Amino acid sequence: MTRYPFPALKDLPEDIHARVLAVQEKAGFVPNVFLALARRPAEWRAFFAYHDALMLVDEGSNPTGSLSKGEREMIVTATSAANKCLYCVVAHGAILRIYEKKPLLADQVAVNYRKADITPRQRAMLDFAMKVCLQSDQIDDADIDALQAHGFDDEDAWDIAAITAFFGLSNRMASFSGMQPNPEFYLMGRLPKPAKTS
Structure with a gap:
């Protein structure tokens, strides 16, 4: 996509630069969404603040709901597929495979x-x-009521709706801008990691 080229890493504001380097250190690569949205730093900060509030929860310590990290990724993967968002299906599908330890x-x-x-x-x-x-x-x-019959409460319903709505925005921006999934995402979580030898 050449209409909206990624900014150079060296040109990013310090806080965004630090977050991108931290993600690169953990994942081994920089997911394209981090660079694609960095062309507008204020929007990047707002996007990732809301993303983190919805998705980066410690299981068992979330006071407002019971969704696991894997379940949150299921919501993103299913609704992104309905919205035909290649980037989010591939990227969040990879994360779903890892969290749930189910390659299929x-x-x-x-x-x-x-x-x-x-x-x-x-x-x-x-x-x-x-x-x-x-x-x-x-x-x-x-x-x-249908959710409550399966043990979800009102806060869970809010979480499900908020994740769906937030990624509706993400899906549309990724599709509009032609954002492509990093090749690394396609293989993540599909095969078990080789056992470490001592």
Whole structure:
């Protein structure tokens, strides 16, 4: 994509530069979203602040909901597929495979979550997420009741809706700008890591 070229790493504001280097250190590469959005630093900061509030939770310590990190990635993968966002399906599908330790799961969730190797609770979660994604104007108490029948509460419903809505924005910006998934994402989590030898 040449209309919106990535800024040079050296030209990024100090806080963004530091975050990008930290991600590179952890992942071994810089996900393209970090550079694509950095052309507008104020928007980058707002985007990643909301992203982190929704997605970077410590399981068991989130006071407002019960969604695991893997379940959050399931929501992103399923709804990004509905929005036809190549970048988010591939990138978040990779993260989903890693969190759930299931190499086939992301493909199943992206293509047809109703036939995926997930629990009935997770299927109800994705039913709700997909309705928020495609028919949010039709959400009513019956949808919340269906979630509650599977042990979700009102805060979980908020989390599911917020993740779906936030990634709706992300999907559209990634697709509009022609953002491509890093090649590394395609292989992540598909094969078990080789055992370490001592």
